[in-house]
Amino acid sequence: MEVSSTKGVLSHLSLLEVKARSRKTRHQQPSQIKELKAKVEALRIQRNQLRAQIETHKNLQKLRISMDTQCRNGEEEEKVEEEEMDQDSENSQLLRLMARHTQLKDLLAAHHIIGGYNITKASHGKGVCVSLTTAYEGIYLETYNMELNLRPKIRITRHNIPPFIPLNSLVEQGNMQMDVGDFLDSLSKHLNGFAGRKQQLKLVKELHKSVEVLESNVLCSILVLLLIVPKKKTAVLCTLTYTDHTRCLPTQVKFLCEADTELPDSPAWKKNCSLLMETPVHQALTAMRKTEAIV
Structure with missing residues (x-):
């Protein structure tokens, strides 16, 4: 009797569980x-x-x-x-x-x-024209233009870069196909170095009438000046050489004085030599005039 009773209870519980699941499923269907x-x-x-x-x-x-x-x-x-x-x-x-x-x-x-350079479309969209502006001491100087053909590879088609700027060497040294910005940076440094040296030469002629420019080349990488010492009116030959064409400061300064061979080795003129190496030439000459080293 006990076993039968237990089975009856379990069957009833199982039936109740089935009914509960059925109700739960019916309640879940509308929400699903x-x-x-x-x-x-x-x-x-x-x-x-x-x-x-x-x-x-x-x-x-x-x-x-x-x-x-x-x-x-x-x-x-x-x-x-x-x-x-x-x-x-x-x-x-x-x-x-x-x-x-x-x-x-x-x-x-x-x-x-391309590093911030001004560009315009050219050759019906097949190329670009890059403008490279030069400046010195906050003054804009010459602007140079270069047309680049982009297809099938980057190449220079036209430009007005001065012939003494080593354009072909810069193309070979820099990987223009992979990094045109690096090539433009190198070219811009050469152009600005030249423009800066040229502007300094112009300022020397304008500001220092007593200084005679004996020699200079188109790249302005060599500059020979005739300086006059005030006391004895002694002439001093000053040669500035710019071997780094990307810079406006000379890499070598030499003095030559036939009347006084010891003058270039004197402490005062060694100081003048350092001044010309570290300061733009027109500013250095102004400082030398203030110390009465030159007229």
């Missing part, structure tokens, strides 16, 4: 259906957003091609086919702004890649 509907709606919204993004991207590409073509042809007005896009609509105006924004971002990225 609601959750699935929400997921479907979210996916539908995501699909529509992706379609809109694809359409916007296509329109942006068309506008970018149109803008690039207009830039090459020098046109100012935007021309888009009316059947594809209404220019007076707010959406089309927004798209044009977005296209202009991406165009400016691309130009800014290119500007950053």
Whole structure:
């Protein structure tokens, strides 16, 4: 009897458990259906957003091609086919702004890649023209231009770089194909070094009338000056040599005085030698005049 009674209780408990699970399943079904509907709606919204993004991207590409073509042809007005896009609509105006924004971002990225040099498109988009501006003591001097063809490899097609600047050597030394920015930096240093030395020579002639320029070359890498010592009106020949063509300061200074052979080795003129090595020549001559080393 006991065994039968126990089995009856267990069967009853099992039946109750089945009924409870059934009720729980019925209660869960509406919430699961609601959750699935929400997921479907979210996916539908995501699909529509992706379609809109694809359409916007296509329109942006068309506008970018149109803008690039207009830039090459020098046109100012935007021309888009009316059947594809209404220019007076707010959406089309927004798209044009977005296209202009991406165009400016691309130009800014290119500007950053080449080290901040000013560039313009050339050869119908197949090349670029790079402008290299020189300056000395905060004054802008000459600007040089160089046209680079980008296809199939980077090469210089036209330029107005002075012939005494070792352009071919700089191309060979720097890997222009892999790092055009490094090549432009080296070239810019040579151009600014030359411009700085040339400007110093100009200032010497303008500021120091008593100093005679006996010799200088086109690269301004050699400068021979005739200096006059005040007391005995002794002439001193000063030769400045600039072996580092990227710099504006000389790498060697020599004095020659036939009337007083010991003068170049005197402490005062050794100090003048150091001054000319460390200071731009026009400023050094001004300092030498203040100490009455020269007239």
